[in-house]
Amino acid sequence: MRAIPAYEQVKEFIRTRIASGEWRPGDPVPSEAMLMAQFGISRMTVNRALRELSAEGLVDRVQGSGTRVAHLHRISSRLVIRDIHEEVAERGHVHTTRVVVVERVKASPEVAASFQLKAGAKVFHTVLVHLENAVPIQYEDRYVNPAAAPDYLDTDFTRTSPTLYLLRHAPLTEASYSIEACLPTAQEARELGVKRTDPCLVMMRRTVSGPHVASVARLVYPGTRYSFAGEFQA
Amino acid sequence: MRAIPAYEQVKEFIRTRIASGEWRPGDPVPSEAMLMAQFGISRMTVNRALRELSAEGLVDRVQGSGTRVAHLHRISSRLVIRDIHEEVAERGHVHTTRVVVVERVKASPEVAASFQLKAGAKVFHTVLVHLENAVPIQYEDRYVNPAAAPDYLDTDFTRTSPTLYLLRHAPLTEASYSIEACLPTAQEARELGVKRTDPCLVMMRRTVSGPHVASVARLVYPGTRYSFAGEFQA
């Protein structure tokens, strides 16, 4: 049994008033001095509560002026890079992997450019199909920079997914992605067991680890079996 | 000219060591007592620095045990609800709107359920097509809860987008979304000027404002003309 910290009580007090609509965007929030008196706590504690609410985007604070309920012009959500094995396991399902290609190849001009390497430099290339309860849900076509993960090809991809391997051996420092709707290529359709006319979600992802571009991946999800979902919380 | 706060200096000190790879995931971070001595500052200040790094996901703290560099199992990115007019304008392009349907209708059972209203309750319904430089980029089919925005239908949707109107009149408190790849319906294909076999990104979005579910929208983007993109930063 733990007491709820004072700063949490202050945050909760303010949060509920904003959520209920009692305090509307632009309205002033009681000053630190007010809240000190009202809750009978020290200013550092009130300050922490308000500072955290500000970091969460619920209030705007202006030195010399005061604290107001923020205008939620943009509410935002977190989209996370997760290991697909973990994601499937979390749904209580069985994840398996079919290995299609594992090779060391000369980089095409496009791939070389992504890695900032010379054209023709050797890179690692894997193509895997991820299955959830034996149904294909992701086609993963990935190039890996040997400088970032020299032993990548030694991995048993049926036991350790590329994402997990890379998270462990080439800690992420930065990444970028895009999500599109596309039709699958002939090979993708065949491996995923869908028709060439079935729309798919395609995520292109580029990850950076320290000084290296570590990996460039094309992840194809059958549109009929997968969606990205999330919640926004103010 | 402002001095950099002490807690920021501590954060920066730790951040650079993590980013450079000098401290790897799982490695211990100096304890609060160590950092107090090293920087010659009080514990509250060190504590603030470490607490904020923890909130940012860069370190993990365990009471009684210590602070360690976090394993970036999941790096995350912000996906933002934005007004499409603003988004197009930011690209330096011209945004226009074609109004297809503006009506007050009895809610279907599904829509009523979303709004937690009785089946057959009256709701607002709009269908718009958003164009970027005269090319359709979004088909917006939206239901709005009259309780959350009673004057919604009076809006001139060629001048104020539904998203903007709702952000102003029904401040967001919560939202959820999903993104899928689908083929467009016959009407969507016609309005967007794409073939029925052209894959589209479909975002379903549900927004909550105070006590009400404010709006449920189906946003259809031609896959050939649009993608969601973003960056991840640790």
Next chain:
DNA sequence: GAGTGGTCTAGACCACAGA
């Protein structure tokens, strides 16, 4: 000048982990 928030200190008590 009065009121606001931004930062900082030097203590304190507590809960928890690990040897």
Next chain:
DNA sequence: CTGTGGTCTAGACCACTCT
């Protein structure tokens, strides 16, 4: 038990806004 982080206080000085 020692060392860790979690919380809190009662002051303090400063920078800023608004009138």
